[in-house]
Amino acid sequence: MNYENSLAFAKEQDQKDPLKEYKDRFYFPQIDRQDAIYFCGNSLGLQPKSAQRYIDNEMYKWANMAVEGHFKGDEPWFNYHQLLAGGASRVVGALPGEVVIMNQLTVNLHLMLVSFYRPEGKRYKIITEAGAFPSDQYALETQTRYHGYNPDEAIIEISPRKGEHTLRTEDIIQCIKDNTAELALVMMGGINYYTGQVFDMEAITEAGHKAGALVGFDLAHAAGNVPLRLHDWGVDFAVWCTYKYLNSGPGGTSGVYVHERHGKDSNLPRFAGWWGHDASERFQMKKGFSPMAGAEGWQVSNSQILPLAVHRASLEIFEETGMEQLREKSEKLTGYLEYLIDDIQADISLLEVITPRDPQSRGCQLSLLVKKNARELFDKLMAAKIIVDYREPNVIRVAPAPLYNSFEEVYLFAEILRENLQEN
Numbered sequence: 001m002n003y004e005n006s007l008a009f010a011k012e013q014d015q016k017d018p019l020k021e022y023k024d025r026f027y028f029p030q031i032d033r034q035d036a037i038y039f040c041g042n043s044l045g046l047q048p049k050s051a052q053r054y055i056d057n058e059m060y061k062w063a064n065m066a067v068e069g070h071f072k073g074d075e076p077w078f079n080y081h082q083l084l085a086g087g088a089s090r091v092v093g094a095l096p097g098e099v100v101i102m103n104q105l106t107v108n109l110h111l112m113l114v115s116f117y118r119p120e121g122k123r124y125k126i127i128t129e130a131g132a133f134p135s136d137q138y139a140l141e142t143q144t145r146y147h148g149y150n151p152d153e154a155i156i157e158i159s160p161r162k163g164e165h166t167l168r169t170e171d172i173i174q175c176i177k178d179n180t181a182e183l184a185l186v187m188m189g190g191i192n193y194y195t196g197q198v199f200d201m202e203a204i205t206e207a208g209h210k211a212g213a214l215v216g217f218d219l220a221h222a223a224g225n226v227p228l229r230l231h232d233w234g235v236d237f238a239v240w241c242t243y244k245y246l247n248s249g250p251g252g253t254s255g256v257y258v259h260e261r262h263g264k265d266s267n268l269p270r271f272a273g274w275w276g277h278d279a280s281e282r283f284q285m286k287k288g289f290s291p292m293a294g295a296e297g298w299q300v301s302n303s304q305i306l307p308l309a310v311h312r313a314s315l316e317i318f319e320e321t322g323m324e325q326l327r328e329k330s331e332k333l334t335g336y337l338e339y340l341i342d343d344i345q346a347d348i349s350l351l352e353v354i355t356p357r358d359p360q361s362r363g364c365q366l367s368l369l370v371k372k373n374a375r376e377l378f379d380k381l382m383a384a385k386i387i388v389d390y391r392e393p394n395v396i397r398v399a400p401a402p403l404y405n406s407f408e409e410v411y412l413f414a415e416i417l418r419e420n421l422q423e424n
């Protein structure tokens with residue numbers, strides 16, 4: 001695409017944007033009674049205006065039906081989670097039976113590791129990315145300890161080469177090959193939260209399987225951001241949160257994917273609860289756990305209806321747009337941001353984009369390494385009513401979301417960035 005550094009160009013792109021109406025479906029944070037420029041959907045997505053109605057509906061049922069709401073009415077709570085499986089499975093490229101919405105991300109990661117990290121004999125090692133989100137690091141650390149291993153020995157972290165910020169797929173594959181005999185699991189982010197790099201999940205899954213290991217991903221930054229094909233790629237398991245690109249509220253619920261070949265295996269070890277038990281006899285309260293087939297068999301507690309209701313509101317929007325259309329706009333929008341930053345850089349070279357330059361290796365987010373006064377620059381952007389985020393020690397993450405951000409906002413952001421860099 002041929003970009004231009006002008007407001008007129010940005011406005012023209014917005015005019016042509018088939019998704020332009022969607023901006024109106026979200027609430028924007030107000031600063032001095034004006035919509036802020038919000039590029040933080042990678043941290044907390046905006047509230048869909050429809051979410052309130054979905055919540056109100058359940059509050060009304062609770063008020064008027066109380067316990068009867070579990071089994072009576074149009075959408076009884078007993079099966080409520082099933083209303084989300086279809087939409088969620090299309091976001092991550094899975095079969096509906098391979099997905100369940102429940103709990104929160106890190107809890108789900110632990111539940112998955114119980115089933116899919118099963119060290120045996122010489123095979124006890126886990127490969128992951130260095131600098132993974134802390135929750136992933138702590139989950140892997142404590143899971144290896146739980147099995148009696150020293151995490152320093154059991155966890156292999158892959159780092160970028162010297163002088164580079166992101167991982168090369170060839171290095172990940174090589175590391176998997178080199179550890180074949182001892183490898184139990186490959187578990188990493190689908191997108192690294194810091195650099196915004198999309199990992200080649202298909203190639204990693206293939207290499208992991210060839211080495212006789214299982215492969216799982218934390219898709220916190222990938223779900224609702226880039227198209228995924230978990231089932232076709234053969235990924236064993238995945239987890240994601242719903243409050244980032246999926247706009248489902250602070251601390252919102254989470255998604256779990258389990259490939260159908262595992263979903264059928266009722267003998268897999270797991271930490272069970274009554275909601276994972278065969279639904280037809282769940283209320284017989286009998287002894288002996290018998291899991292439901294598919295991802296539902298990993299449920300533990302009865303569904304948290306209010307967070308699920310918010311997520312439903314959001315998934316309906318993704319059902320309308322589809323991931324392909326979102327991705328098409330996202331590549332243009334983030335490409336425009338990159339173009340404008342490069343244009344600024346021609347004059348003032350204080351930034352380094354550490355996110356991959358290849359659009360296939362990134363989603364919405366660009367991570368800007370600021371070479372001088374990073375925190376000060378971030379504060380100035382915030383003072384100019386631009387909401388981005390800052391990650392220690394010197395990175396500002398900027399994530400235009402195709403559902404509700406515009407080319408004009410990207411243009412205005414770049415103008416303000418230029419002004420502040422000149423003073424920096």
Ligand SMILES: *Cc1c(COP(=O)(O)O)cnc(C)c1O
Nearest residue numbers: 104105106133135193218220241
């Ligand atoms: C945001 C994020 C989390 C957050 O975990 P919660 O359990 O939802 O608090 C975990 N992992 C990654 C990679 C994240 O980006």
